[in-house]
Amino acid sequence: MVCSGAAIVTIVLAVCVGAISVPATDVLHSIAWHLKVPYMSKTVGTNDIIIWQLRLPRVILAFVVGSMLASAGATYQGTFRNPLADPYLLGVSAGAGLGATFAIVSGAHVSHALIPVASFVGAMGAVALTYTLGRSGISGRVSGSLVLAGVAVANLLTAIQTLVQQQHNDKIREVYSWVLGTLNTSGWNDVRMVVPYIALSTFMLYRYRRVLDVFSVGDEEATTLGLPVERVRAIVIIAATLGTAAAVSVTGLIGFVGIIVPHALRLLVGNSYRVLIPLSIVGGGIFLVCADLIARTALAPTEIPIGIVTALIGAPFFLYILGSRRTGAEK
């Protein structure tokens, strides 16, 4: 309850601030009219376009993508019992990057609309490859060999991407601007495109949150506790991958969210995934909305790539929490 309240407050506040200053009353009026709140007069003009067609979809997209990346990150950390796991661990980013690069360099005018599709297919393909290779690893050590397979697949695909990119260096700038991630061009279409996947993914991760606590005792112990480890791991990996791939395909690669948000929350509320997953969903959304707010207002009306903001803000913020937590423990 408190959480969804905080999320809504963050979204409303973020919509009130932007590169172009629009009075808060106009902001609320515009949103209310479009949501068909009764007795509202029709809103028109530039401010209405800015709020309804540009700013609100962008803020909502930032929220859902942040939710997805943070909850997928938390899930991966639990599934692999690896604190450094992030949503890109099994090759999602490298696969998406390769797919997007192919779409960008293929150059045909139609191909541009294909970038999200190509990166989605690339991301899912990369994780499928990782999973196939990793599962055939030493029995009982599946999570370890999955991580190794992920590293190998990611490196391989990144190398191919770099090669393709070097062959088409007239397209380098476009590839980079995709890699750094952007929410500047997003609209309702992007929201409509990713929300079904992200809703399904986060719902699945939420449902399986208790299982992640069981994973923390180790694969063998979890099996003796009656958990079908292999099947459950496959389900949560598929769920996390589906949503992450959808998110990456419309916003490009946004780093740090999947590591920093779950760990910051862990330091605040402890290690239980039962609490951590729902909090990551809300916290990741709030974090990315705030990071995007900085990206679009700090140098307004110039944009800063969102990936740079998440790293610049996220890393010191995380160190601060880590530090204050330690001093707290010493007292």
Add this chain to the structure above:
Amino acid sequence: MIKKSLAVATALLGLLSLTTAATPTQAATASSFPVVVSNYGASMTFSKAPTRIISLSPTATEILFAINAGSKVVAVDNQSNYPASAPKTALSGYTPNIESILSYNPDLVVVSYDPGDLVASLRNAGVKVVLQDAANSLNDSYAQIAQLGAITGRRTSASAVVGNMKKRISSALASIPNRSSNLTFYHELDDTYYSVTSSTFIGQLYSMAGLTNIADKADGAEWGYPQLSSEYIVAKNPSLIFLADTGCCGQSKATVKSRPGFGQLAAVKRNHIYVLNDDVASRWGPRTASLIEAIAWAIKNFLRTNH
């Protein structure tokens, strides 16, 4: 660095125009050699015109062919797509391979960019290298054309090319009717809304045509190439939109129309989106004159149809 190269270029231009003025009818003959060229701290003496030139710069390729030195060009990089007769190879100006370059046995390499000590490595191998980086002004362009003209023994052709550019540019600018109102524009570099300010080479061309650039007030980092917020573009509602991203990024009038919030822009509703050739709009060679003509045409078209 930029100021210095500008100063060098301007000085060089002055020197060359003096030389041509002294011998106005002289054709390109051996007597104009030796030519001494000072380029980024290196001084090179050309005792005769190079006969095996490699261009790793699309702009330099365009210049060399425009001044009739194309027959001496043995290889150009993979981005040099104009003119079509240029001997395009797999050589890259961004990730150059020294051995591949040397395998053409060049006596002059022209580059616009010096990645990984390319220039020093080639000079160590005994090859003359001229670095002509992105022009900051039309005078830089003219100076680069004149420099290649002097080196290749094509001074007359080079000054004819520069003279022709100047003539076309001034007549294009003169053809724009006087008007009282301010015309604003947005020049798009890619589909994430990177743009140019008036401090850049391309931005200056629009200023010369008397247009007001919406990106000028948005360049917090003063880098010249800000990424504009979509909200800002919509709020500024530019009268004209110029697309320099149809080749790189598959943009068109239709894709601009379909973007969130862009459908209501005056330029979109009244069909004042002008498609530029990406290559011409990102180079600084002789075709720059056609870019200014395109801008002038767009303004005249706007004034004619927008009452």
